[in-house]
Amino acid sequence: MAIDSSSPDPRDLLPTDRPIQLLDVDGTLTEDPRWPIDLGDDQLVELYRLMVMARQIDAQAITLQRQGQLGVYASLRGQEAAQIGSAFALAPQDWVFPSYREMGVALVRGVDPADLLHVFRGTWLGAHDPAKHRFALITISIATQALHAAGFAMGAKLDGSDACAVAYMGDGATSEGDAHEAFNFASVFDAPCVFFVQNNQYAISVPVTRQTKAPTIAHKAIGYGMPGYRCDGNDVLGTYAVMRKALRHARDGNGPVLVEAVTYRMEAHTTADDPTRYRDDAELERWRARDPLSRFERFLRGRGVVDDDVAQTVDQVAKAEAQSVRAAIYDAPHGDPLELFSYVYAEPTQQLRDQRALLQDELSGQDA
C-alpha cells in the first residue's frame, strides 16, 4: 500500500496541556476557533435527547439485570457526553468498532438498543446487522476491535472511499498488544482511522495510573507518529469538536488520530462488580459534580433552547423508549437451538449436520 514515508514533527503530534473543554462544569460555553462546532439549535437538542435517552435506557438495563433478565450489563453512566458527542461527529459512511460499553454510540448510529441488550441477555452472541448501521458487533475481548478498525480503514484507503473507521476502547485497552499493533498499522499505512479512548479512570478495579507511565494516554500517539488529542469527555461539545477535527484529519488522508476523552464511569464496571472495594464516595462525588448531562442541560437552558417543557417531553420520550426496550427484552425467548449450527460456516459441514440431528433428537425426546 502506498505510504508517506516522511516523519512528522513531534511537536505537531502532542496533545494540549489541558484537556480541550468548551463547556465548563457550570455549562458556560467558551468557543475556541481551533476546535469549531457547527451545531444549530435543533442539533443541540438532538444531542440532549440522545444523552437523556442513553441514560434512561442504561438505567433500565441495570434494572433488567437486577431482575434476572440480563446476565450482566456494562453501564455507560457518566460517559454519555464522550459517547454521544464523538458519535455525533461521524459521517453516515463511517464505521464504528465498539467495545461492550457503547450503548450511547449505538443509539446515535440507530442501532436498536434492545439488540445490544439481547447480547447481554444471552439470546444470541450478536443481534444487529453490522452493515446496516455501520456499527460492528460489540467486542468483549479487550482492544481486539482496534485492529479490525485499522484493517477496515486500510480497506477504505485502498478503495479510495471517504469512510473512516473508529475504534471505541477503554483506558485499560490501551495496554493491550492489539492496541499497539492497531495504532502502528493504522499510522504506517496512513489509514483513515480514529482511536477513541474513553479514559473512565478504571479498568474494572485497576486505575489508569497502573496502565501507563505515559504523561497521558493521548501522549502515546506520538510514539506512533499520529496526533494525540485530549478532551474533557464530560463536555459533549468539546468532545464533538475534537472528534470532528480528528475525523477531518483522517478523512483528508493524513492518517489516524488517537483521541483521549477524560471521563468517569459512575456505575460499577458491570453489574457483577463491587466498586466499593477499590474507590471511595468522595471521588464519586467529585465526578458527580461534573456530570455531563446536567452540565449540558444548564447550557441549553441558559441558551433558551431547552426549558421545563422541552426537558419534560424529552424525558417522557426517553422513558417510553426505555419501556419499549424493556418490553422487547423481558422474558424474550432465546435463539433457536437448531440455529446453533447454521452460521459456523457458510454451509454447515457434515459433522455439524450430524450434530444438529442429534440435538434435534434430544429436543423431540424432551417433548415426548
Place this chain on the structure above:
Amino acid sequence: MVAITMAGALNRALHDAMDEDDRVVIFGEDVAELGGVFRVTDKLVERFGTDRCFDTPLAEAGIVGTAIGMAMYGYRPVVEIQFDGFSYPAFEQITSHLAKMPNRSRGTVRLPVVVRIPFGGGIGAVEHHSESPEALYAHTAGLKIVTPSTPSDAYALLRASITSPDPVLFFEPKRRYWAKEDVELPVETEAIGQAVVRRAGTTATLISYGPTVATCLEAAAAAAEEGWDLQVIDVRSLVPLDIDTLVAAVGATGRAIVVHEASVFGGIGAEIAAELLERAFYLLEAPVLRVGGFDIPYPASRLEHYHLPDVDRILDAVERSLAY
C-alpha cells in the same frame, strides 16, 4: 508438461486468484519485494503493485486482525504468517474473531480470509520454525484447515481456499516446497473437504496429510518389497474432515495407521482414530494406530530426525497392526 515445485504452484495460484478477482490482496512480513522468505509471493508486487501486495509491520496479531477488518470492508485478504511458531501472536485474532465473527453475527459478516502458514520440520531450522500447530486450530470451530501435499493440490486447494466464503488456515508443508511434479497449471480446483487416495493397497491403510504423505508413500514403496501392499490416503482438509472416504478406505483393508508430524497427544490422529472406531468398528481387524512426533517440545535441529516419523517408524506400526 513441466516440472513445477509446490512453492511455484502456490505462487501461480496466488497470481491467478489476484488476476481473477481485484479484491484479493496479499500482505504479511517480507511478502512484497523479497517475495516471502520461501518465495511463495515472488514477483506478485511487480505484477499487481503495492496496493495488492504489500509488506506490513512485524506483528502477527496485526496482520490477522487487519485482515479481518479488510474482509469486513469487502476485500479477500490472503495473509502470510512467516513460520508456524509465529502464528501464536495471532492466536487470539484467529480463534476469537476470525473463527467466531461469522457465527456471532448470524452469518451477516463473512470473513473470506486465507491465512497461509508454512509448517512442519525437517529443514534444520532454529526453534519455533518447525512446529505443527494444526490441531490447536482444528479444535476451534469456524475455521477451515487445509494442507496440500503435492504441487497440483497446492494450486487447486489454495484457489479453493481463496474463493471460500469461510476463513481458511492454509498449512504449507515447508520441507516439501521444492518437491516437483510434472503438471500443467492451472488444474481444476476442487472443493475443500475431500480426502484422496494417493496409492491403492490392500494390506493396511496409511492416513496422512501435508509433509508426511510423501513419507507414507516412501514407506509404501519400501513395504512393497516385503510383500505388503499399503494404501495411502491424503486427508488434505483437516476441517472439514472427509470421514466417509476414510471409513471406505479402512473398510477395505481393516487396518489403519494415522501418520503426522505433530505430537500424537490430542492430535488430528487421535480424532481420526476415534472417528474410525465409532464408524468402522466392525470393519477393523486391529486398533487404529497413531504414528507422530513425540509429546515433546520440537527438538533442536540435529535431533529432529529422532522426533519426526520416518519410514521405519511407519513400517513398525504396520507390523504392529498386522500382528493383531
